[in-house]
Amino acid sequence: MHRRDEVTATADRILDRARVVAMVGASPSPWRPSHGVLRTLLDHGYEVIPIRPGVDEVLGRRAYPDLASVPEEVEIDVVDIFRRADRAGAHVDEAIARGVGAVWLQLGVIDHAAADRARAAGLDVVMDRCPAIELRRRGGVGRRG
Secondary structure (H helix, E strand, O other), rough: HHHHHHHHHHHHHHHHOEEEEEEEEEOOOOOOOOHHHHHHHOOOOOEEEEEEEEEEEEEEOOEOOOHHHHHHOOOOEEEOOOOOOHHHHHHHHHHHHHHOEEEEOOOOOOOOHHHHHHHHEEEEEEEEOHHHHHHHHOOOOOOOO
């Protein structure tokens, strides 16, 4: 399988299995890309937990200042990272520490060392892709099951 095919297969696996997505960098501003992606994920049947310091809610969903602030009983399937590449690694490490099954680094967010750490810890990893674009590629097919 070609590397691109592997990434697509991983993206599909995450989109098929995930129920709860924690979005680091979720914005309450409608013109920000993270806001649109959050709305798209909600529209496709995912529960989304916004992670954004100083914000109480995004699109009616309670926001948390960081991943560690989300109550432990809330099971998170994937952490979607909408931060600059130089800050992504810390959030990947938070996801690993929490025992999340996957991390998704958005378009332009590339941190190979963090991705390697996540894979070594057993997480599925998608990097430099957008779940909203992947959902369109799949014909709008979101969460199944």
